[in-house]
Amino acid sequence: MDKVYIRSRWFEDIPVGEFHVFGSHTFSELEIVEFGKKYAPQLFHTDPQAALDTPYRGLVASGWHLTAIWMKLMVSYSYMERFANGVRDGRRNGAGMAIEDLVWHRPVRPGHTITFIYDIVEKPDRIVRDKWGIIRSRNEDYNQYNQLVMSFMIDILAERNPGSGAHSG
Amino acid sequence: MRYWHDFKPGESFITPSLTVTQEDILEFAAEFDPQPYHLDSRAANESIFGGLCASGWQVTALMMRLITDTLQEQSVATLGSSGVRQLRWKMPVFSGDTLSASLAVVASHPSAQPGLGELECRIQMRNQNGVPVLESTITLLVELHEIATRISGDVHG
Numbered sequence: 444m445d446k447v448y449i450r451s452r453w454f455e456d457i458p459v460g461e462f463h464v465f466g467s468h469t470f471s472e473l474e475i476v477e478f479g480k481k482y483a484p485q486l487f488h489t490d491p492q493a494a495l496d497t498p499y500r501g502l503v504a505s506g507w508h509l510t511a512i513w514m515k516l517m518v519s520y521s522y523m524e525r526f527a528n529g530v531r532d533g534r535r536n537g538a539g540m541a542i543e544d545l546v547w548h549r550p551v552r553p554g555h556t557i558t559f560i561y562d563i564v565e566k567p568d569r570i571v572r573d574k575w576g577i578i579r580s581r582n583e584d585y586n587q588y589n590q591l592v593m594s595f596m597i598d599i600l601a602e603r604n605p606g607s608g609a610h611s612g
Numbered sequence: 613m614r615y616w617h618d619f620k621p622g623e624s625f626i627t628p629s630l631t632v633t634q635e636d637i638l639e640f641a642a643e644f645d646p647q648p649y650h651l652d653s654r655a656a657n658e659s660i661f662g663g664l665c666a667s668g669w670q671v672t673a674l675m676m677r678l679i680t681d682t683l684q685e686q687s688v689a690t691l692g693s694s695g696v697r698q699l700r701w702k703m704p705v706f707s708g709d710t711l712s713a714s715l716a717v718v719a720s721h722p723s724a725q726p727g728l729g730e731l732e733c734r735i736q737m738r739n740q741n742g743v744p745v746l747e748s749t750i751t752l753l754v755e756l757h758e759i760a761t762r763i764s765g766d767v768h769g
Binding site for chain 1: 667
């Protein structure tokens, strides 16, 4: 079986300033309720009728449902990028390390379509466990009315190119 | 019910615990984070994590579950979270791990939203060995007082 890793480029080949609109997702009532029941069981996430009597005045998606969909779209976008670039070797992405300044600006309701954007803002000068670099991106996600619904910064590990003289810059 | 005015910085809670099964990890990964180290034990063993582990976003969702259960147990009139000042994934969560969290109120502010206040809370989630797997500072929205819960004249919750 082929090994599949999603990172299509080495750390060194990912430029600061790169900007991608990497996917959109329409949230259905059913999936909002399913996620809410598992991870955030409050009426405004689980019961469309009872949610009308809460300050949200209707069902809203859990903020952590938005971040889960962010991940889903990020994975499928990276696979597409990988195939487009014909990458076959073992370079890979690592783990998410940290997030900062995550804000849920306004509710996401059933039928809303959210578009996800990331912008690579920094590659901190730090090597993690000898072979990983850090990619810091700012993420902004908008609804179909072009209103910001979520924003955050995230640090993700990317593998450094072993052939690039590594261990520096 | 307990409202925003009822909380002061320094108050803290310990959440109940929950155990993460391999099935939970595979199900979340298949839907939201289909990467080899969350789906396949052999690939996971060769990865930076060293074994099949939960998506970091599943861990954050489980953090919310622990917080939600605790606030409900304490009858807190909460509207969930409005943001996360910072969060670090400290260690992977493996199948079979049992997680619980501590939650400490560190600051309290009025919210820009009418009728609501914010509680800034430090969260530390640990596994069954007491090892921190996640640390964060998150903002919880809490109703200021009882009136806000009766927008349409109905009492709920």
